[in-house]
Amino acid sequence: MNGEIFGFEINIWLDALARLGLAVGLMTVAAMALIYLERKVIARFQQRLGPTRTGPAGILQSPADALKLLGKEDLRPKNADPWVFELAPYFVFVPIFLVFVAIPFAFGWQIRILELGLLYVLAVSSINIVGWVMAGWGSDNRYAMLGALRAAAQGISYELPLVIALVAVAMVVSLPGDVRGSLNLGEIVTEQGHIPYIVWQPLAFVIFYVAMLAELNRTPFDIPVGESEVVGGPFVEYSGIRWSMFFLGEYTALLLLSLLGAAVFLGGWAWPLGETVAEQNEILGVLYQFGLTAAKTGFLIFTVFWVRATMPRMRVDQLMAFSWKVLLPLSFAQILANGLVLVYGWPDVLLLLASGAGLVLLAVIIDRAVKRPAERPGRPSGALEGEAAT
Amino acid sequence: MVANTHEQEFETQELLINMGPQHPSTHGVFRMVLGVDGEVVTDVVPHIGYMHRGAEKLCETMDFRQGVGYMDRTEYLANFNAELSYVLAVEKLAGIEVPERAQWVRMILCELNRLSSHFMFTGAFGTDVGVFGTAFVYSFREREVLLDLFEEITGDRLMYAYFRPGGLAWEVPDNFESRVHEVLLSAERGIRDMDGLLTQNEIFLARTKGVGAISAADAIDWGMSGPSLRASGVPLDLRRDDPYLYYPQVKFDVITGEAGDVFDRYHVRLKEMRESVRIIEQCMERLADGPILPERLPRMLRTPPGEIYERTEAPRGEYGIYLVSQGGNRPYRLKIRSACLSNLQALRDMTIGHYVADAVVILGSIDIVLCEVDR
Numbered sequence: 001m002n003g004e005i006f007g008f009e010i011n012i013w014l015d016a017l018a019r020l021g022l023a024v025g026l027m028t029v030a031a032m033a034l035i036y037l038e039r040k041v042i043a044r045f046q047q048r049l050g051p052t053r054t055g056p057a058g059i060l061q062s063p064a065d066a067l068k069l070l071g072k073e074d075l076r077p078k079n080a081d082p083w084v085f086e087l088a089p090y091f092v093f094v095p096i097f098l099v100f101v102a103i104p105f106a107f108g109w110q111i112r113i114l115e116l117g118l119l120y121v122l123a124v125s126s127i128n129i130v131g132w133v134m135a136g137w138g139s140d141n142r143y144a145m146l147g148a149l150r151a152a153a154q155g156i157s158y159e160l161p162l163v164i165a166l167v168a169v170a171m172v173v174s175l176p177g178d179v180r181g182s183l184n185l186g187e188i189v190t191e192q193g194h195i196p197y198i199v200w201q202p203l204a205f206v207i208f209y210v211a212m213l214a215e216l217n218r219t220p221f222d223i224p225v226g227e228s229e230v231v232g233g234p235f236v237e238y239s240g241i242r243w244s245m246f247f248l249g250e251y252t253a254l255l256l257l258s259l260l261g262a263a264v265f266l267g268g269w270a271w272p273l274g275e276t277v278a279e280q281n282e283i284l285g286v287l288y289q290f291g292l293t294a295a296k297t298g299f300l301i302f303t304v305f306w307v308r309a310t311m312p313r314m315r316v317d318q319l320m321a322f323s324w325k326v327l328l329p330l331s332f333a334q335i336l337a338n339g340l341v342l343v344y345g346w347p348d349v350l351l352l353l354a355s356g357a358g359l360v361l362l363a364v365i366i367d368r369a370v371k372r373p374a375e376r377p378g379r380p381s382g383a384l385e386g387e388a389a390t
Numbered sequence: 391m392v393a394n395t396h397e398q399e400f401e402t403q404e405l406l407i408n409m410g411p412q413h414p415s416t417h418g419v420f421r422m423v424l425g426v427d428g429e430v431v432t433d434v435v436p437h438i439g440y441m442h443r444g445a446e447k448l449c450e451t452m453d454f455r456q457g458v459g460y461m462d463r464t465e466y467l468a469n470f471n472a473e474l475s476y477v478l479a480v481e482k483l484a485g486i487e488v489p490e491r492a493q494w495v496r497m498i499l500c501e502l503n504r505l506s507s508h509f510m511f512t513g514a515f516g517t518d519v520g521v522f523g524t525a526f527v528y529s530f531r532e533r534e535v536l537l538d539l540f541e542e543i544t545g546d547r548l549m550y551a552y553f554r555p556g557g558l559a560w561e562v563p564d565n566f567e568s569r570v571h572e573v574l575l576s577a578e579r580g581i582r583d584m585d586g587l588l589t590q591n592e593i594f595l596a597r598t599k600g601v602g603a604i605s606a607a608d609a610i611d612w613g614m615s616g617p618s619l620r621a622s623g624v625p626l627d628l629r630r631d632d633p634y635l636y637y638p639q640v641k642f643d644v645i646t647g648e649a650g651d652v653f654d655r656y657h658v659r660l661k662e663m664r665e666s667v668r669i670i671e672q673c674m675e676r677l678a679d680g681p682i683l684p685e686r687l688p689r690m691l692r693t694p695p696g697e698i699y700e701r702t703e704a705p706r707g708e709y710g711i712y713l714v715s716q717g718g719n720r721p722y723r724l725k726i727r728s729a730c731l732s733n734l735q736a737l738r739d740m741t742i743g744h745y746v747a748d749a750v751v752i753l754g755s756i757d758i759v760l761c762e763v764d765r
Contacts, residue, residue: 046527142407146429146746219522220593226520229747231414312593313520315747316429370592372599 019111023100031251032062038251038305045309072240077140080237084138089238089245091131096252099125103259104186106269106289107278117185118170121260122163125215128249129155132224135234135246147233150316151224154214157323158221162211164331168204169197169264171338172351180342185260189268193275196267200351201338203358205265207331209300212257214319216250219308223316254301262296269293326365330358404432407746411440416753417514418760422737429745434738438731441764449724454480454555454691457721462549464726465762467510470496470503471704472762473553478634479700479711480555484693491680492557497635498570498673499543499552500702501666505577506536507705508659508666511757512584515656518754519597525587532580539573555691557683570674574667581663589660598653602740602752605650612739613732616707618756621658622650628703640672652748652755659757692719699727706730706757726765730758 010018036051036059043050051058076085102117104110114120129152136148173182173191182188188197198205214221225233235246262268269289278285314322337354340346407424410416419440425433445464449457457480458473465472474496481488509529516525537547543562544550552559563569588594604612609622619626627644629637645661647654693715701710707729714723733756740756741749 042522042524046524047531048527142405146407146426150429219520222520223747226747229750308522309524310587310591311521312516312588312591312597313747314593315597315745317745318596366592370595 019101023111024097027097027100027252027255028248030255031248032066034251034255034301035065035247036062037301038308041302041305042309045306066244069240069244074240074242075237077237079140081138081140084134085237086138086242088131088135088138088234089242089249091134092128092249093131093245095124095127095131096249096256099256102185103256104189104263104268105259105293106286107190107274109286109290110186113186114184116183118166118183118188118264121185121256122159122166125253125256126155126159128253131249132234135238139234139237141237143230143232144234144236147224147226147230147236150230151217151234153316154217154221154224154319157320158211158214158327161207161323161327161331162215164328164335165204165208165211166260166264168201168331168334168338171335171342172197172200172348185263189263189270190275191270192267193270196265196271198265198267200348201265201334201355202352203330203334203355203362205261206359206362207327207334208261208265209303210327211323212261213304213307214323216254216257216304218254218304220311220314221319222308222313223319226313229313254304255297258297258300258304259293261300262293266296266300267292268296321369326362330362334358402427409749410437417758420753420758420760420763422749422753424741424746424749426746429747431741431744431746431749434741434749436734436737438734438760438763441760443765445765446724446726450721453719454484454693454721457724458553458555459549459551462551463761464728464765465704465706465709465759466548467759468503468507468705468709469548469550470499470553471507471702472709473550474500474635475700475702475704475709475711476713477553477555478702479698479713480691480693482700483696483698483713483715484555484691486556486687487684488557489681489684491678492682493635494673494677495558495562495682496553497637497640498670498677499540500635501670501673502536502539502570502573504666504705505663506533506540508663509533509536509577509580511659511705512588512656515751515754515757516588518751519588519594521587525584528583528587529580532576535573535576539569542569554683556687557681561682567674567677570670574670577663578667581660581667584660589657595653597748597751598656598755599651600649601652601744601748602655602755603649603651604736604740608739609650609736612736614707614736615729615732616703616705617645617658617662618655618707618733618736620645621647621654623648628701628708632701634700634702636673636676637669639676640669642669652751655755655757690719692717701727704729706759706762707733709762726762728762728765730756730760730763734758734763 039061040050051061054060054064076082099121101111102114102120132151132155133148136144136151169188170183171181173188174180175182175187175191217224224230225235235243238246269292274289274292277288334355338351341348341350341354404425404427407426408421409424410421411419416422421437421440423435423437424431445460449460452460457476461472461476462469509532513526513529513533516529517523540550541547543566544552604622606622606624609619610624615626623646625644625646629642630644642665645658645665647658695715695717697712697714699710699712701708708727709729710727712725712727713721716722737753737756740752744752
């Protein structure tokens with residue numbers, strides 16, 4: 001049995017290995033590049049220079065850090081649960097890398113073309129929460145435990161809006177032959193050749209973006225790893241290679257979800273003119289499509305850095321309330337509206353109108369919530385006065 | 391019954407979380423043990439004393455001029471204000487008349503120091519609420535400019551020891567006035583940046599409004615002072631209510647908050663910085679040439695027997711010096727009334743019932759300097 005990779009005939013096992021190696025190798029390099037970029041970008045936001053010493057403009061900083069981490073001692077706390085502690089990084093690291101199998105980079109440039117690609121991506125990428133909880137539980141550290149519990153709650157809460165926002169798009173994909181709906185990422189991208197889905201589904205995009213920040217545990221949802229509260233959360237006790245695996249996993253997940261957002265909402269490689277250029281010249285077309293994917297992904301990643309440089313952290317109850325009371329109902333309303341439009345065959349403009357109205361509603365809700373002062377959850381007012389008297 | 395046995399088997403325990411003395415968000419070496427029920431704080435036990443160095447006792451072995459240096463080391467973010475309290479106490483006890491120019495320069499430096507101290511606060515507070523370093527760097531940019539000026543004047547970035555009983559150690563540099571104007575411009579820019587970065591940020595508002603509120607009556611009971619007290623709506627400002635230096639001659643507003651929550655404590659400080667800028671501008675107009683030390687200052691400063699309590703409005707509140715002299719050239723007993731120690735007492739009252747994340751923000755909003763708490 002022979003497989004085929006980029007036009008070369010190859011033994012199927014070798015083929016699988018080659019694809020895996022490609023994914024791991026590329027993504028490791030990409031993650032290190034992202035770490036470097038984040039340091040540079042945030043440094044500019046903060047009027048600093050960032051890394052400058054290692055290599056020209058500091059580009060060797062990430063490899064240097066990686067080498068340093070490899071050389072460090074792999075410590076394990078005495079009371080830690082050895083199996084859980086040691087295995088946790090793999091549960092974070094492996095699923096995220098598996099996800100890359102289904103991501104389209106350019107027309108036909110996909111490690112595997114999966115018919116249920118979107119479902120696969122969502123299913124596999126959410127496994128990494130298990131790794132976070134394992135890390136927190138296995139470390140025998142209270143900060144880690146608290147961080148892990150927060151991560152679990154957050155992961156579950158934001159998985160739902162994320163999935164439903166993507167479902168909203170998957171519903172409205174219009175395929176040739178008047179068929180609606182697809183989970184094939186390649187098809188989803190191809191159908192955006194003229195208008196990307198962010199235009200039809202702005203609310204879904206906003207929900208996706210917010211949920212993505214939360215899934216990635218990035219500011220303003222970096223509650224599980226909040227440096228000033230739980231000192232790094234589940235990773236407090238990790239060092240050396242295991243810690244760097246978590247770190248690599250985080251940045252790879254950032255890249256992954258940005259790629260997914262670029263593909264599903266921003267038109268991936270297809271918009272604008274992705275196919276037209278490919279028809280003119282094959283090689284140029286592939287390069288152009290790669291460029292489009294990279295530009296859109298890069299833009300999304302840049303906004304994530306931007307948010308990190310300027311936003312404070314939300315509190316855990318606000319985070320949960322925002323997901324369950326605001327994002328989830330709105331995303332349900334979105335698929336409800338989509339469903340109505342599709343079933344009755346109303347014009348597509350209604351998709352845009354409904355989604356835009358939802359966006360306005362979201363803004364109003366946030367505005368009202370911000371203006372209301374917080375209450376003390378654990379203490380009715382005046383309870384302490386009796387205590388002080390005794 | 392089943393539910394009952396179930397409860398006995400799985401007893402709910404309060405989880406104790408130790409924060410500090412080494413924790414990224416305890417300001418200085420402060421330790422607090424939080425009892426938490428899930429994410430809600432049920433108890434707070436603060437531990438202080440890691441920085442106790444016996445500054446008060448040490449001052450008893452130093453003559454009145456040497457003591458100034460120790461004030462720097464208690465309140466290391468507002469050294470001029472700390473020095474001022476001590477110097478004013480000694481002057482009053484010894485009956486020294488201070489020349490006018492020295493007083494104006496002292497006022498300018500104290501207000502500049504208030505600016506640098508509050509910049510430190512906004513930076514650290516920004517980090518507490520979770521802005522990744524940006525508020526910190528923006529604040530420190532302006533604080534650095536101020537520290538540069540202090541270094542030009544006193545020769546030191548942190549431990550100035552520039553005030554003397556009777557006046558100043560030496561004359562300010564020739565370009566003092568132009569430098570102060572430059573520094574004020576950058577400070578105003580810094581305040582604007584903070585307004586843009588934090589005050590108008592939705593998440594910042596959501597995190598700080600209504601958090602750690604303390605009523606005016608409670609705040610007075612705990613002996614709070616300074617911006618933390620004014621945030622609760624008590625318009626007590628020693629610069630106006632128990633005036634010293636030439637504060638009665640300058641115009642400024644006493645800023646008060648309403649809710650006494652974390653946001654008010656932050657906002658009062660930020661507004662206060664604008665008032666400081668106003669005060670300095672007025673002082674610069676009044677600053678005239680003249681001597682900086684009295685003409686006849688004894689080589690060995692002695693005070694008649696007596697005792698005195700002298701307090702000033704430091705950036706964190708009332709910084710008081712209680713000085714007992716039995717004659718001679720050194721204090722018999724010196725007691726520092728620390729603003730931070732009193733303000734910190736209210737921490738438990740403010741924190742219980744809030745989330746763990748809020749505990750960090752509340753602690754940050756009190757703006758403690760541990761060296762002053764422990765002395």
